[in-house]
Amino acid sequence: MSGDVAAPKKMRPSERWAPFDDWDYGGMSEPFSAGQYWCCFELVAPDDDRFLVARVRLPKHPESNATDADEEYLIQCEVAAMKFLRANSRTVPLPTLYAYEAPGSVRAINAGAAYMLIEGFYGNSLQDVDHSIYNLPVSTQEHIFAQWTSFQAELATFTFPQIGSISQYSTDTGPIIGAIATSWIDSLPAAGPFHSGWDYFVAVSKGLVAQALEKKRSGMENNQFATLGPLIFRNIVRDTEIFKGDLNQGPFHSNHMDMGMQNILIDDDFNFVAVIDWELAQSAPWEVNHCPMPIPLISSDRETAEILYDPGHTAHRNMPRQVGARLLYRQKFQEAEQGLEKRGNPLRYSIAEVLEGTASRIYGVVGKIGVFDGMEEELTGPEAEQYVQRLGEEMEGEMIAGVN
Structure with a gap:
């Protein structure tokens, strides 16, 4: 009997996939992942460990305001961003793009949809493996955050004089910055490129307000704070100096713009194997960097301190872990930036310092409004009651003006 022991078979990602929102499409049982x-x-070669992932574009959502041209531009920018990074970075972990068929091409028509063929990895999303990073051993957290911050810092070394998406890339022309490709705010059409951070945040705030008012008019959103939050953000951008500081002018750094745990693929040892979904990637103001889920900086320093020193508070058990993880995340950014500086490629601004800034904290909070049910009132802040009341009256006026 041979003493050789067969190596355990690697688990492909699809073995952990489940139908989106428990959909089974009439009993369809093939493993797939829908966003x-x-x-x-998965396209798996017979008797081979290699595989590809076919990423097929879904039909446009019936409630989407995006045009077909907007949808196509979004995909075009994702392809251009991936090509640019593949040609210019050796450390940013992104999958190889083997093929792309745009809407209207012969192969896309034959397949029934636009699609990409990308490199498959033996790993799964960090979100699927563990929702609460702060509950993992500190050594594991350090390993995760060191990778997370290292590639973000390296990505930020690519800077551009304008804010926008990489609309085209070739080795002959280099990257071309065009209008922002966004699916985050349907009410904000492709805009830009922008020459200042303030212009960018004005456009984003207007898009958020338009989206919030439309949801309220149509009856899709009845929580007043989900509407007031974007209004508060717009007024902060418009009426204060918070988004008009030194970071306002370029050059502007490259950012994935959707760097959540759902887009980070890891192996069983928490090694990053790929970062996916680059469709929103763009050059961006430095203030868009903020503490990610599950360690968002959404509570005031005073509220955080009160929870830390109140053993009876429902959040007391988790708060010290979340605070510790945030500090570790910031520390790893500092270490990554120090490494870049030693290699002669320093960042223009320290992301570690930006994370503690008022603009970054506000932007991080705004991104959570309308995402987590029941949190909107907490995010707008109980101390702002009179201001919120005044904005409510302003909101009603804007809705009436919109109808007329």
Whole structure:
């Protein structure tokens, strides 16, 4: 009997996939992964460990205001961003793009949808493996955050004089910055490129307000704080100096713009194997960097301190872990930035310092409004009651003006 022991078979990602929101499409049993814009399938070679992922574009959501041209531009920018990074970075972990068929091409028509064929990895999303990073051993957290911050810092070394998406890339022309490709705010059409951070945040705040008012008019949103939050953000951008500081002018850094745990693929040892979904990637103001889920900086320093020193508070058990993880995340950014400086490629601004800034904290909070049910009132802040009341009256006026 041979003493050789067969190596354990690697688990492909699809073995952990489940239908989106428990959909089974009439009993369909093949493993697939569906998101908001794409549906993914594994293409596995017989008797081989290699595989590809077919990323197929889903039909546009009936409630989306995006045009077909906007949708196509979004995909075009994702492809251009991936090509640019593949040609210029050796450390940013992104999958190889083997093929792309745009809407209207012969192969896309034959397949029934636009699609990409991308490199498959033996790993799964960090979100699926563990929702609460701060509950993991500190050594594991250090390993995760060191990778997370290292590639973000390296990505930020690519800077551009304008804010926008990489609309085209070739080795001959280099990257071309065009209008922002966004699916985050349907009410904000492709805009830009922008020459200042303040212009960018003005456009984003207007898009958020338009979206919030439309949801309220149509009856899709009845929580007043989900509408007041974007109004408060717009007024902060418009009426204060918070988003008009030194970071306002370029050059502007490259940012994934959707760097959540759902887009980070890891192996069983928490090693990053790929970062996916680059469709929103763009050059951006430095203030868009903020503490990610599950360690967002959404509570005031005073509220955080009160929870830390109140053993009876429902959040007391988790708060010290979340605070510790945030500090570790910031520390790893500092270490990554120090490494870049030693290699002669320093960042223009320290992301570690930006994370503690008022603008970053506000932007991080705004991104959570309308995402987590029941949190909107907490995010707008109980101390702002009179201001909120005044904004409520302003909101009603804007709704009436919109109708007329």
